[in-house]
Every structure is written in C-alpha cells, then in structure tokens.
Amino acid sequence: MSVLWRQPVTLNPLFSTSGSEQQVERLMFGAIVKMSGDLVPTPDLAESIDVSDDATVYTFHLHQDITFTDGEPLTAEDVVFTLETALNPVTASIWRGRLLGIAGAEAYPDDADSVSGIAAPDDYTVEITLAAPDSAFLPIICNFSGLGILPKHILEDVAPDQLQAHPYSLAPDVTAGAYQFAQFEADQYLEITANPDYFGGAPAIERMFLRIVTPNVGISQLETGEMDLLALPVNEAERVRTLPDITVISVPSPSMDFLALNLNREYLQNPGLRQAMMHAIDRQAIVDNVLQGEGEVVNSPIFGPEWMGVPEGLNEYAYDPEQATQILADSGWDTSQTLQIMHIPDQGVKDAVISIIQEQLRTVGIQSEILQVDVAELNRRYITDNDFDIFYNAGGVFRADPSISGTYFLTRNFTPAGGNASHYSNEQVDELYAAGQATGDTGERQVAYTELAQILNADLPWIYLWSPNSLYAVSNRLQGYAAPSYIDNKFWNAETWSVSE
Structure with missing residues (x-):
C-alpha cells in the first residue's frame, strides 16, 4: 500500500x-x-x-x-x-x-x-x-x-x-517495531516492510511505500488507485468526496496553525507589534472561507482536553484593522521595517493562507516578505541556528494535555535542545507549568492552566491562528484504519491494518 x-x-x-x-x-x-x-x-x-x-x-x-x-x-x-x-x-x-x-x-x-x-x-x-x-x-x-x-x-x-x-540516522536497519526499514530514495519514497518477528505478530500488510510527492500528485494517484491514504487539503475535499471507493473523514484536531516569532530579534520584542498582528489578521474569515469551516479560531495554545476546555478571560483579538493601525502607531513601529516570514511551499491551502496574511499585515503597515524554505533549511534556521524572524508553522497535540505546550514555551526548552524556538522566557509561566503538572486534580490543574493561558494570550510569543480539522482521504480497500485526531499520527494502529483486493 x-x-x-x-x-x-x-x-x-x-x-x-x-x-x-x-x-x-x-x-x-x-x-x-x-x-x-x-x-x-x-x-x-x-x-x-x-x-x-x-x-x-x-x-x-x-x-x-x-x-x-x-x-x-x-x-x-x-x-x-x-x-x-x-x-x-x-x-x-x-x-x-x-x-x-x-x-x-x-x-x-x-x-x-x-x-x-x-x-x-x-x-x-x-x-x-x-x-x-x-x-x-x-x-x-x-x-x-x-x-x-x-x-x-x-x-x-x-x-x-x-x-x-x-548513516544509521537515514538508514535505520536494526529496529524493533512492527515494520522495518527497507529502502529510502530521497525525494521519491521510503519503503518499509513488515517485521516477521514483531512481538505483536507480523502485520498483514507486507510492504508500505511512503511516497514523497505533492498533495496534488497524491490526489491524482488516489484517483488511479496508486495511493491509499493521505492527509487531505481542505480545498480538495469536495472533489475527493465524489471519487468512487474513497472515504473522506474529518476529525477535530489537537493541532494549531500559528506564526512563531523569534523573540531574540529586538524589533519583535515590541508588544504593540504583536498585538497589532493579532488584530490585523481576519482569522475567522480565513477559517470560514479558506478552510471552508473546517476548524476553529484559537487565542492561546491551551484549548483542551475536555476537562480543561477553552480557558476563560482571554483577549479574543477581534479583527480590527483600524485598531491594529493605531496600536502599531502607538508602539513606535517603523513601518519601513520588513519582516521575513519563513514558509514551506507546495502545501496547498497554507500557500493561500500565507499570502492572505501577508496582505492583511501590509494593510495596517506591517511589511513582510515570504522566505520559501525546504525542511532541511527550515531546521537549520528554526532549530539549530535561531536565524529567522517569523515562521508560519502548524502542528502539535495541544488538545491532549495543557502541559504539552510547555515544549514550546518553557525557558528550559530553548532550541536546539528543546522546542522553544521563539526563546520566550517568563518565570511565572515556568512556575505555572510546574504547578499544573504537580497535581492530578483536574480542578487544580484547570486553575493553573487558565492563568497560564491568560499570560500567553497577553504576551503573544506566537500569533495564534486556528485549530484546523484533520481531513483524510482513505481508500476503501484499506481495512482497520481508525482516523486519529492528530494528522501526523496516521500510523498509530498500522500494525492492525489489512488490504482487501
């Protein structure tokens, strides 16, 4: 498959x-x-x-x-x-x-x-x-x-x-999982095969090809029967739903889209700039029109699980270009300054979104240019060298537990040995993460994480955008597939899959 x-x-x-x-x-x-x-x-x-x-x-x-x-x-x-x-x-x-x-x-x-x-x-x-x-x-x-x-x-x-x-890091030929490395061809595919000695029993699907193609090519291969499973761009969902022998699944996601800011850049430490960016972007309109309603606006990285819910007392940063322009002027922002927004291209809807964001920021006086990077260049700039202004990112499993967002905001987690690429540091935030993790009482945890969310909502180390639904296109011949809420956890039960011919 x-x-x-x-x-x-x-x-x-x-x-x-x-x-x-x-x-x-x-x-x-x-x-x-x-x-x-x-x-x-x-x-x-x-x-x-x-x-x-x-x-x-x-x-x-x-x-x-x-x-x-x-x-x-x-x-x-x-x-x-x-x-x-x-x-x-x-x-x-x-x-x-x-x-x-x-x-x-x-x-x-x-x-x-x-x-x-x-x-x-x-x-x-x-x-x-x-x-x-x-x-x-x-x-x-x-x-x-x-x-x-x-x-x-x-x-x-x-x-x-x-x-x-x-060499092992790109050809891990000794492993213990349900599937084993067979072959990797850069820019083409990764081939993995069923491990016959897997302790849980050899998987029924003997061979998987993870094909490295654009979403458009993937959808074409879905139509011809060459592709069995893919994360579906929302702009293709309506068409793919008409294809025979294909099922489209939409699941609320634990992830979010956001603009990560490098707070080591002195000009990005301007709180008025960050507040203006939040008011300048019409997030709800993008969810309604570009994402076709498949998502919800978020105002902090804490929005679940069920016992947590969406914290109270958050600034919702309503779309208001006039207010954004005024905040920007009051902050002393130099409107001739050009910010660089990193973006991995060929991502369908995200390509459209980044252009909309760029234009909406320009309207209020925030100039930017899009820097297109591949994954290797992104990792160098974003993780290793801390050499970026802004990165349009998406992902994470924030809805699983509020503590997970600490990966990105705890002082101890500065990149490259952690996930805090913004290099955001707030002692009170560090203390609240510790308080929320120190107890199993969900009521006490909710109190700590609500205060934490309010601080992150005010400080804006990121520009919070939305939590998109996870959409999948699945061939009906794939049996046992259970669509996960997190789009990059597609293989969570792959050991149990089978294919009917």
Missing part, C-alpha cells in the same frame, strides 16, 4: 522535529508509550505501566519477547541508553527538554556518569523517578507519537555528537 508523506530530514527519533517523521519512526522502532488516535497515552513496547500515587515514579514493564530485527533482544538497557543519549546535551536532541524533569537529568553527563532517576531493576523493567510530581509525564513522552527506542548494541560506540550525521 502507499501513503502520502513528506521528505524527511532524519529517520532517527532523537532528532526528528516533525510529527511526519516521528509517526513513521514509532512504527519502525516502537516506543515504550505511544499516543492513541484519541490522544491517550497507550503502552507500546511496554506491556504495562505503574504510576506512584504522588506521580513521581513511573515504572514501565516491557514485553519480554521483543527482539530487534538482527535477532538481539530489546531490554531495559536499550531504553536507558535511549533516554540517557537524548538527555546528553552534546547529542542535541529535541527530546532533552521534554525529559529534563527526570531526577538527575541536569547533572548528566558532566557531574554524573548516569542519570540517577533512570534505573533498570531487571532486564524488562524501567523505573523513571522525577525530580518533582508530574501528572502529565506520560502525555509528554508520547508526544507526538512516542520516542522510538534505539538499539544500544548498534549505537553505543557512536559519539553523541556524531549520531545525527551517522
């Missing part, structure tokens, strides 16, 4: 910054915990999970019959190796920021030979002790699709600072 995909930068789960890559890596590597289609942390390589009453100790009991594709057993030592490698600052893994809550993580490796909070009492048990209670630890470690577990016996002799460039 064939699935529409995007050109990867890496196939090593320690370094993937996109859900597009991580969902496939989870399928090849397996994760101790994966995210289900409805955003619930679910055991994967782990058979069961125990959590202490105070949410400081998480014990993972691994399946005892897991082997890597070279026949070596997967044990707790591989999990410990993966976690400690991710935490080593020299590795420069985006996972480091997500794992820094583990006891002893900050001291490793300069002041300690191992991470004190990670232990392997036996071959099939991993015990993680946190420095402070964290009721959201499981959602964090399965964000986006879960951290793939690396084979220690293959990679332990590779220096951490050489791991990203190692």
Whole structure:
C-alpha cells in the first residue's frame, strides 16, 4: 500500500522535529508509550505501566519477547541508553527538554556518569523517578507519537555528537517495531516492510511505500488507485468526496496553525507589534472561507482536553484593522521595517493562507516578505541556528494535555535542545507549568492552566491562528484504519491494518 508523506530530514527519533517523521519512526522502532488516535497515552513496547500515587515514579514493564530485527533482544538497557543519549546535551536532541524533569537529568553527563532517576531493576523493567510530581509525564513522552527506542548494541560506540550525521540516522536497519526499514530514495519514497518477528505478530500488510510527492500528485494517484491514504487539503475535499471507493473523514484536531516569532530579534520584542498582528489578521474569515469551516479560531495554545476546555478571560483579538493601525502607531513601529516570514511551499491551502496574511499585515503597515524554505533549511534556521524572524508553522497535540505546550514555551526548552524556538522566557509561566503538572486534580490543574493561558494570550510569543480539522482521504480497500485526531499520527494502529483486493 502507499501513503502520502513528506521528505524527511532524519529517520532517527532523537532528532526528528516533525510529527511526519516521528509517526513513521514509532512504527519502525516502537516506543515504550505511544499516543492513541484519541490522544491517550497507550503502552507500546511496554506491556504495562505503574504510576506512584504522588506521580513521581513511573515504572514501565516491557514485553519480554521483543527482539530487534538482527535477532538481539530489546531490554531495559536499550531504553536507558535511549533516554540517557537524548538527555546528553552534546547529542542535541529535541527530546532533552521534554525529559529534563527526570531526577538527575541536569547533572548528566558532566557531574554524573548516569542519570540517577533512570534505573533498570531487571532486564524488562524501567523505573523513571522525577525530580518533582508530574501528572502529565506520560502525555509528554508520547508526544507526538512516542520516542522510538534505539538499539544500544548498534549505537553505543557512536559519539553523541556524531549520531545525527551517522548513516544509521537515514538508514535505520536494526529496529524493533512492527515494520522495518527497507529502502529510502530521497525525494521519491521510503519503503518499509513488515517485521516477521514483531512481538505483536507480523502485520498483514507486507510492504508500505511512503511516497514523497505533492498533495496534488497524491490526489491524482488516489484517483488511479496508486495511493491509499493521505492527509487531505481542505480545498480538495469536495472533489475527493465524489471519487468512487474513497472515504473522506474529518476529525477535530489537537493541532494549531500559528506564526512563531523569534523573540531574540529586538524589533519583535515590541508588544504593540504583536498585538497589532493579532488584530490585523481576519482569522475567522480565513477559517470560514479558506478552510471552508473546517476548524476553529484559537487565542492561546491551551484549548483542551475536555476537562480543561477553552480557558476563560482571554483577549479574543477581534479583527480590527483600524485598531491594529493605531496600536502599531502607538508602539513606535517603523513601518519601513520588513519582516521575513519563513514558509514551506507546495502545501496547498497554507500557500493561500500565507499570502492572505501577508496582505492583511501590509494593510495596517506591517511589511513582510515570504522566505520559501525546504525542511532541511527550515531546521537549520528554526532549530539549530535561531536565524529567522517569523515562521508560519502548524502542528502539535495541544488538545491532549495543557502541559504539552510547555515544549514550546518553557525557558528550559530553548532550541536546539528543546522546542522553544521563539526563546520566550517568563518565570511565572515556568512556575505555572510546574504547578499544573504537580497535581492530578483536574480542578487544580484547570486553575493553573487558565492563568497560564491568560499570560500567553497577553504576551503573544506566537500569533495564534486556528485549530484546523484533520481531513483524510482513505481508500476503501484499506481495512482497520481508525482516523486519529492528530494528522501526523496516521500510523498509530498500522500494525492492525489489512488490504482487501
């Protein structure tokens, strides 16, 4: 079968910054915990999970019959190796920021030979002790699709600072997931094949091709029967619904579209500029007309899950170009300044959206130019070098748990060893994330995260746009597919799929 995909930068789960890559890596590597289609942390390589009453100790009991594709057993030592490698600052893994809550993580490796909070009492048990209670630890470690577990016996002799460039990172030929690496042809496809020795039983679909083509080409291949599954651009939904033997599915998404601002740029530290941008963009009209109603406007990165809901007391930043112009003038903004907005092209609706945003900003006196980049250039500018003004981004699983947004706003999560590419820092925000994670009481968590949302809504480290629905086009011959709310978690249950001829 064939699935529409995007050109990867890496196939090593320690370094993937996109859900597009991580969902496939989870399928090849397996994760101790994966995210289900409805955003619930679910055991994967782990058979069961125990959590202490105070949410400081998480014990993972691994399946005892897991082997890597070279026949070596997967044990707790591989999990410990993966976690400690991710935490080593020299590795420069985006996972480091997500794992820094583990006891002893900050001291490793300069002041300690191992991470004190990670232990392997036996071959099939991993015990993680946190420095402070964290009721959201499981959602964090399965964000986006879960951290793939690396084979220690293959990679332990590779220096951490050489791991990203190692051939294994684009040809991971020893893994333990349901599917195994077969072949990668840049700009063409990734081929993966069913792992006959997978502990859960060999998948029914023997071979998958993840085809690296534009959405338009993907839809054409859908019509001819060459493509079985793709994330559907909303502007093509009406036409695709008329195709025989194809089902279109729309699901509310946990993700959001946003403009990430580089707050290391002095001119972007102007709060009036950011407020003016919010009022200048007609977000509701874009949702209604461009997204064809498939989404909802958001005013902070916190808008779920059900117990949280949408926080009260947020400025809704109604579309008001006159107010935007006045705020901009009062802020002293230099209207001759030109901002650069990074954008990955050939994304259908997003290409139209970025042009609309550019024009609406221009109308109120904010000049901008669109810098089109590929994924490799984006990662260099956005993650590695912090060399950008604004990036039109989309994704995330914000609706799964409010704590997940900390990936992007906690001070400790500055890129490149975290997801905070804006380099936003607010001590009160850091404290509120900690308060929300320190208790399992949803009422207390809601209070902390409501205050947090109000601060992020006022500070505007991002320009919040909308949460688009996830749309899928699925061939009727694909059996067992359960559309996930997160568009880049398409393979969450791929082990159970089959194809009818």
